[in-house]
Each structure stands twice: as structure tokens, then as C-alpha cells.
Amino acid sequence: MEFHDLTRKLQRENDTKIVMLVSDGIGGLPLEPGGETELETANTPNLDALATRGTLGLSTPVLPGITPGSGPGHLGLFGYDPLQYNIGRGVLEALGVDFELGANDVAIRGNFCSLDEQGNISDRRAGRIASEIGMKLCDKLATIKIPGVEVFVRHVKEYRLVIVFRAEGLGGNLHDTDPQRTGVPPLSPAALDEQSEATVKVAENFLAQARELLKDDFPANFLTLRGVAKLPHIPSYKEVYGLKAGAVAVYPMYRGLARLVNMDVLDAGQTLDAQCSCLEANWNDYDFFFVHFKYTDSTGEDGNFEAKVKRIEELDAAIPRIMNLNPDVIIVTGDHSTPCKMKSHSWHPVPTLIASNVCRTDACTGFGEADCLQGGLGQFPAKYLMSLAMAHAGRYEKYGA
Amino acid sequence: MEFHDLTRKLQRENDTKIVMLVSDGIGGLPLEPGGETELETANTPNLDALATRGTLGLSTPVLPGITPGSGPGHLGLFGYDPLQYNIGRGVLEALGVDFELGANDVAIRGNFCSLDEQGNISDRRAGRIASEIGMKLCDKLATIKIPGVEVFVRHVKEYRLVIVFRAEGLGGNLHDTDPQRTGVPPLSPAALDEQSEATVKVAENFLAQARELLKDDFPANFLTLRGVAKLPHIPSYKEVYGLKAGAVAVYPMYRGLARLVNMDVLDAGQTLDAQCSCLEANWNDYDFFFVHFKYTDSTGEDGNFEAKVKRIEELDAAIPRIMNLNPDVIIVTGDHSTPCKMKSHSWHPVPTLIASNVCRTDACTGFGEADCLQGGLGQFPAKYLMSLAMAHAGRYEKYGA
Numbered sequence: 004m005e006f007h008d009l010t011r012k013l014q015r016e017n018d019t020k021i022v023m024l025v026s027d028g029i030g031g032l033p034l035e036p037g038g039e040t041e042l043e044t045a046n047t048p049n050l051d052a053l054a055t056r057g058t059l060g061l062s063t064p065v066l067p068g069i070t071p072g073s074g075p076g077h078l079g080l081f082g083y084d085p086l087q088y089n090i091g092r093g094v095l096e097a098l099g100v101d102f103e104l105g106a107n108d109v110a111i112r113g114n115f116c117s118l119d120e121q122g123n124i125s126d127r128r129a130g131r132i133a134s135e136i137g138m139k140l141c142d143k144l145a146t147i148k149i150p151g152v153e154v155f156v157r158h159v160k161e162y163r164l165v166i167v168f169r170a171e172g173l174g175g176n177l178h179d180t181d182p183q184r185t186g187v188p189p190l191s192p193a194a195l196d197e198q199s200e201a202t203v204k205v206a207e208n209f210l211a212q213a214r215e216l217l218k219d220d221f222p223a224n225f226l227t228l229r230g231v232a233k234l235p236h237i238p239s240y241k242e243v244y245g246l247k248a249g250a251v252a253v254y255p256m257y258r259g260l261a262r263l264v265n266m267d268v269l270d271a272g273q274t275l276d277a278q279c280s281c282l283e284a285n286w287n288d289y290d291f292f293f294v295h296f297k298y299t300d301s302t303g304e305d306g307n308f309e310a311k312v313k314r315i316e317e318l319d320a321a322i323p324r325i326m327n328l329n330p331d332v333i334i335v336t337g338d339h340s341t342p343c344k345m346k347s348h349s350w351h352p353v354p355t356l357i358a359s360n361v362c363r364t365d366a367c368t369g370f371g372e373a374d375c376l377q378g379g380l381g382q383f384p385a386k387y388l389m390s391l392a393m394a395h396a397g398r399y400e401k402y403g404a
Numbered sequence: 405m406e407f408h409d410l411t412r413k414l415q416r417e418n419d420t421k422i423v424m425l426v427s428d429g430i431g432g433l434p435l436e437p438g439g440e441t442e443l444e445t446a447n448t449p450n451l452d453a454l455a456t457r458g459t460l461g462l463s464t465p466v467l468p469g470i471t472p473g474s475g476p477g478h479l480g481l482f483g484y485d486p487l488q489y490n491i492g493r494g495v496l497e498a499l500g501v502d503f504e505l506g507a508n509d510v511a512i513r514g515n516f517c518s519l520d521e522q523g524n525i526s527d528r529r530a531g532r533i534a535s536e537i538g539m540k541l542c543d544k545l546a547t548i549k550i551p552g553v554e555v556f557v558r559h560v561k562e563y564r565l566v567i568v569f570r571a572e573g574l575g576g577n578l579h580d581t582d583p584q585r586t587g588v589p590p591l592s593p594a595a596l597d598e599q600s601e602a603t604v605k606v607a608e609n610f611l612a613q614a615r616e617l618l619k620d621d622f623p624a625n626f627l628t629l630r631g632v633a634k635l636p637h638i639p640s641y642k643e644v645y646g647l648k649a650g651a652v653a654v655y656p657m658y659r660g661l662a663r664l665v666n667m668d669v670l671d672a673g674q675t676l677d678a679q680c681s682c683l684e685a686n687w688n689d690y691d692f693f694f695v696h697f698k699y700t701d702s703t704g705e706d707g708n709f710e711a712k713v714k715r716i717e718e719l720d721a722a723i724p725r726i727m728n729l730n731p732d733v734i735i736v737t738g739d740h741s742t743p744c745k746m747k748s749h750s751w752h753p754v755p756t757l758i759a760s761n762v763c764r765t766d767a768c769t770g771f772g773e774a775d776c777l778q779g780g781l782g783q784f785p786a787k788y789l790m791s792l793a794m795a796h797a798g799r800y801e802k803y804g805a
Contacts, residue, residue: 032762032763032764033764033765036456036457036763036765037456037457037765040764061782065803066407066410066788066791067781067784067788067791067792067795068788068790068791068792068793068794068795068796068800069410069414069791069795069800069803070795070800070801070802070803071802071803071804072802072803072804072805073804073805074804074805075803075804076804085803085804086405086410087405089405089804090804090805092805095804095805096805230805342762344762345762347802348802349762349795350792350795350800351764352764352782372764373766373767376766376778376780376782377778381782382782382783382784
């Protein structure tokens with residue numbers, strides 16, 4: 004039986020509330036062997052109290068040794084096998100600028116680039132132009148008209164942009180036009196399947212107009228197209244878990260990921276405090292809340308151990324306000340580890356905590372990597388975390404008689 | 405996505421070096437409940453130092469409760485699912501005598517047997533004839549000519565031999581001709597698929613000539629054919645991991661297993677010391693080294709606890725010379741357990757150690773089964789060990805954005 008056929012079959016309604024608090028990149032490493040990680044260093048009385056009354060474990064986002072991006076990391080937490088569902092780069096980039104993709108949309112990541120007089124690429128990132136220039140050039144590109152196709156252009160940052168073609172019958176399977184090196188011309192759009200031939204025509208048309216519009220804008224006198232993709236077909240959260248789910252995320256990409264599985268995106272504001280207010284305001288209207296905290300990842304990427312520790316302490320301070328709402332199940336975890344020592348996402352298993360009144364408590368009295376290694380959940384694939392949430396919420400029937 | 409499609413996609417080049425030191429059958433059991441295993445009894449200061457700065461775990465070669473042979477055990481360590489890839493007995497036997505099998509080869513394990521006057525088998529092992537007699541009889545069989553087919557005969561030990569038929573279009577799917585009991589005649593060769601009908605003709609021809617050649621050689625006056633097999637189709641190491649890999653193994657079978665996944669077989673000499681010299685001599689030319697140490701298995705099979713302990717200490721003494729080369733990642737593990745108490749391979753999970761400068765260190769300060777049970781790698785399928793090696797070597801891209 005397919006995993007989600009099982010969840011569809013077993014799910015049952017009740018009036019419990021589940022909160023999944025995702026502290027992005029929370030897992031870490033000690034700076035020196037035998038030292039403490041960021042989470043172990045942080046002073047976290049509230050998380051430690053939850054750890055004491057809950058059960059800990061370490062989740063593996065994809066497979067041992069595999070480092071996930073944010074997309075696969077969150078799909079796993081949401082209970083979807085990240086190797087089964089693939090989110091294309093263009094789609095992720097569109098989610099990141101809060102673009103609401105539909106089923107007929109082809110999303111593309113664009114990079115402004117520099118062409119020399121021979122038409123060869125001399126800089127694949129157009130000299131990393133300032134964001135304000137990139138924004139103006141995107142306004143120019145937004146004037147492009149293609150018959151029968153709605154065209155959307157959104158600036159992302161510096162030389163990066165998102166282009167969306169909206170029309171029925173457009174496939175999303177094209178080669179990148181970025182040749183990945185300089186001294187050669189950009190590649191022509193090429194289809195990887197028959198359905199995408201129509202998209203090639205649209206892309207050619209778009210690029211011809213763009214070449215004309217940008218010709219005097221050196222170093223950003225052209226662009227390459229990358230990560231062409233359509234929305235993946237992901238069964239909705241409501242369908243596979245029977246949960247009315249709301250997303251409380253400050254950053255667009257995480258709202259977008261939640262939208263991919265059909266969560267409602269709530270007005271989260273810009274701070275953890277505002278996110279707590281959002282939870283309170285919507286508490287009665289949802290069964291499940293996905294709360295995303297970004298800064299444990301960004302400080303990890305910066306390699307700033309002290310800052311990450313502080314961010315963890317900031318998260319810890321928000322716990323009492325969440326617990327005031329009396330969630331039946333609370334989960335604290337991350338979508339992957341982001342050790343300051345590595346300044347990047349990593350494959351290391353992710354500290355995970357689940358607390359409810361039917362936990363089999365373990366001996367752990369603090370929330371840290373070493374505690375989690377001794378925890379009652381053991382080491383487990385992240386894609387099963389939602390099932391543990393459902394079980395602890397009494398939302399699954401027995402399987403078989 | 406298939407596991408190796410993922411590794412093909414994520415692999416990236418760098419100049420790191422990985423050493424996988426396989427101590428065959430290293431896992432063990434205490435002789436008395438509550439006692440120490442062979443590994444725990446051994447004095448291993450160098451392995452303990454690695455354990456302190458690395459991460460430990462227990463690997464499951466195939467599945468819980470499944471005892472692997474050397475073939476599946478090593479395939480797992482090399483990162484191939486041992487249930488997906490099947491190495492036939494004939495192939496393994498050919499590898500064991502250093503026979504370099506090609507794609508057109510059908511490898512067969514032969515057993516000399518005794519036939520009585522009615523042509524029934526009276527002894528399935530020909531009275532366990534001495535190796536020197538077996539060798540002479542193999543020389544006789546090597547004179548057999550079959551039109552259009554190259555025939556190779558290699559003596560293995562006592563009554564055991566290997567036969568290889570080399571010709572295009574020969575299938576490798578035949579029943580054994582050994583009836584597994586005495587008092588009945590050997591079975592006739594029979595095909596299990598259409599492609600193997602041609603092989604049946606070749607085998608019939610071979611057996612008819614053998615019967616004539618051996619008729620006066622009682623108790624070894626005939627032979628049975630077993631484990632007929634062709635090389636399995638295994639994607640190469642280079643392809644699935646992007647690693648240039650060298651095998652440093654004293655025993656032919658392990659060189660052969662390495663050859664199955666297209667590792668280069670290096671001149672390893674006959675001792676651990678010579679193996680270290682081989683590592684040193686080839687250090688700059690390879691990304692990955694598979695180093696095989698046989699004697700922890702053979703002493704386990706002998707049930708000689710003290711001898712196995714001594715062999716583990718011998719291995720430990722070689723660690724400093726390996727670490728002098730500064731491998732970026734070192735793994736110490738086994739292909740299975742071989743507890744002296746059982747005098748055989750077993751299913752018990754295998755002590756495993758990985759050390760690099762991006763390990764999440766655990767509390768373990770010694771290398772033994774009890775330590776490994778508390779280790780940060782947890783209990784994991786052996787087929788993922790290579791992915792952990794790749795990750796710790798920085799040789800994987802992030803999966804998804």
C-alpha cells in the first residue's frame with residue numbers, strides 16, 4: 004500500500020490542534036570535536052521543559068548523507084517523500100517571490116548576463132548588478148507581449164529574476180540556456196519532451212524581444228533561462244491527512260512550499276511575536292499550524308555561531324506563548340541542519356521533539372543533538388514525522404483489525 | 405528517484421581522499437552473556453582515538469536477521485543494494501581464483517563426485533580428495549575442446565573447481581546438476597530460460613567428455629555443476645560515485661568483488677604492511693581506497709577468540725601508518741559479523757566508524773559494539789555507508805534547492 008493511501012484510509016477527525024514549529028537549519032555541529040553544538044550551547048529552559056515531558060529523536064530529511072535544499076527538507080516534514088516529489092528550481096524561485104503559481108504556469112529562473120560584441124557571454128551574472136538596476140530591467144522585460152500567453156516577470160535580487168509563462172498546453176521540460184561558461188553564446192531553448200516544444204517557441208519569442216529591449220543595458224544586456232519547471236503534482240494536505248492546515252511563515256518561499264501542499268497561508272507578519280499573534284488569531288479555525296522560523300538557518304549559513312545561539316534562545320522565549328494555546332501536539336524540529344562550522348545546509352540528522360499527553364517519555368531532559376540521539380523516537384526518516392503527529396493527536400484509526 | 409540516479413546527479417569532484425578499511429567479519433559476540441566481544445576485548449588505542457574524534461554506528465548488511473555472504477556483504481559496503489544485485493555462486497568462485505570474468509562468460513562451480521557402477525552418486529565430494537589430486541584432474545579437464553566455445557578449468561581446493569564457458573549468446577540460468585543426495589545419478593543440465601538452452605548443449609558436451617576422461621579416477625570419477633551464473637550488471641563505482649577507486653586486497657575474492665564495480669585492483673602484496681605500502685605508493689592516483697583485512701573473519705570462523713583479538717590488535721597497529729597519509733575521511737567497518745562463538749558469519753549489526761573534520765561527534769571514546777550502539781550514526785543499512793562517506797568528503801551537491 005502506498006504511504007498516502009494508508010494515511011487517507013486511517014485519518015479521522017477530532018478537535019485536536021497540532022503545532023509544527025520548524026526552526027530552519029536548527030541542527031548543528033560543535034566547532035571542535037567533543038564540543039557543544041549551537042543548540043546545546045543555547046540556554047533553552049522552555050524547550051528543555053518540552054523535552055522533559057516529550058519524546059526526542061533525530062530525523063533524516065532524505066537519506067543518510069544527503070543534504071536537502073529547503074524544498075525537499077520541507078516536503079519531508081510535511082510527510083511527503085522528497086525523492087518522490089520534485090520541486091523544480093524555477094518553481095521554488097517563483098515561490099520565493101510570493102508568486103502564486105497555477106497549473107498552467109511554466110516558471111523559469113532568469114539570470115541577467117553580459118554579452119560581448121560577438122554575442123558571447125562575458126559574465127554569467129552581469130557583473131552582479133545592483134538590485135535597483137535589476138528591478139528596472141525587470142520592469143522593461145515586463146512589457147514583453149506574446150500572443151496567447153500571459154507573461155510575468157518578477158525581480159528577485161541583483162541579477163536574478165523569475166519569468167512565468169501562463170497558457171494551456173505548455174510543457175515545463177526545457178534545457179537551461181545558460182552554457183555554464185563564458186566565451187560562448189547562450190544556448191537556444193530546447194525541449195526535453197514533446198509537450199515542451201510549444202514552450203520553446205514562447206521562450207524564443209521572449210528572448211528575441213529581451214535581446215532588443217536590453218541591448219543598451221550592458222553589463223546586463225541579455226539573460227539566460229534556468230530551472231524551467233511546472234508545479235509538481237502533490238496531493239493536498241487536507242486530502243492525505245484530513246487536516247485543515249495553516250502556514251505561519253515570514254518568508255515567501257516557505258509560504259510557497261506550504262501552498263504547494265494546499266495549506267492556507269496566514270498573515271504571519273514579520274516577527275516571531277507577530278507569528279504568535281497570528282497563531283492566536285487563527286487558533287480556532289485550523290487543525291494544524293506550520294510555523295516557520297528562518298533565522299537559525301541564515302545565521303548558520305553566515306557561520307555565526309553566537310548569532311545562531313541567540314536566535315535559538317529567541318525561539319525558546321516564544322514557546323510559552325505558543326504553549327498558552329494548549330496545543331494537543333507540539334513538534335519542534337528543522338528541515339535540515341545548518342552547522343555554523345560548514346556555513347551551509349548539511350546531511351546531519353535533525354533534532355526533533357514531540358510533546359503530547361500520550362508520549363512515551365524518554366530520559367531526555369534537554370533539547371540538543373546528544374539528547375536527541377538518546378531519545379525515544381530514535382533516528383527516523385523525516386517523512387514519517389507527520390504520522391507521529393497524527394498518532395499523538397489521536398487522528399489515526401487502527402490499521403487492520 | 406532511484407538511489408543511484410540520485411548519487412549520479414549529486415556527485416561532485418574535489419581532491420579529498422576516502423579510505424574504507426574493511427575488517428572482514430569484525431563484529432562479534434561475547435562468549436558469555438554480559439561479557440565482552442572480540443573487538444571490545446582487544447586493546448585498540450588507535451581505533452579508540454579515531455572513535456573519539458569520529459562518529460560510530462552499527463550497519464545492517466542486508467536486513468535485520470539476514471546473514472550475508474562475502475558478496476552481498478561487500479556490495480552493501482560499496483553502496484549497492486545487495487537484494488537488487490545478485491552475484492551468482494559460480495561468479496563468486498571464479499573471482500576467488502582471480503579469474504577475470506568477461507561479459508560473455510558463464511561461470512560454474514564444479515564438485516568432483518564419486519559414481520558407483522550403476523552411475524549413481526555415492527559421494528557428492530569424491531571422498532574429499534587431496535588438493536594435489538584435484539589439481540591434476542583439473543589439468544585433464546582443461547584438455548576438453550568444444551567447438552565455438554572457449555573452455556577454462558581452474559582448480560579451487562580439494563574436490564572443488566571452477567569451469568568457465570566463453571562464447572557469445574550463452575545464458576547463465578541453469579539448474580544445478582548436483583541432486584543434493586546420493587544413490588541417484590547426477591541431474592542432466594537443464595535451462596531455466598530460453599537463452600540458456602545453448603549453454604545446456606555446451607554443458608552436456610563438457611560432461612560427456614569429462615565422464616570419459618575421469619572414468620578411471622575413482623573416487624573422483626565425475627563432477628557436478630553448481631551455481632551457474634554470468635556477471636551481474638552492476639553500474640560502475642566511477643559512474644555512480646564519480647570516484648576513482650582502488651582496491652587493496654590480499655585475497656583474490658575481494659579483488660574480484662572490487663573488480664565487479666570497476667575498481668582498479670592494486671598490487672596489495674601479502675601482508676597488512678604491504679597493503680599500507682600499496683596505499684602510500686598509490687595515494688595520489690586515487691580518490692577512494694578499499695582496504696580489505698581478511699583475518700578477523702577467518703579467526704572468527706575458526707572460533708578462535710584469542711586469535712581474533714590478536715588480529716584486531718594487528719589491524720589497530722596499522723592505523724597510524726594509514727592516518728599519516730591524512731585521509732579526509734576514514735571508515736573502519738566490516739562486511740558482516742563473524743562471532744567466534746558461532747564460528748560462522750552472522751546477522752549481527754557491524755561496528756562502524758567514520759572520522760572526518762565534519763563529523764557530528766558523539767560521546768563514544770572506544771571502538772566496540774556497545775560504543776557503536778550509542779553512536780551518532782545509529783543503526784543504518786550498510787548500503788548508505790558510501791553516501792555518508794561521500795557527504796563527509798564534501799563530494800555531494802545539495803539535493804534540490
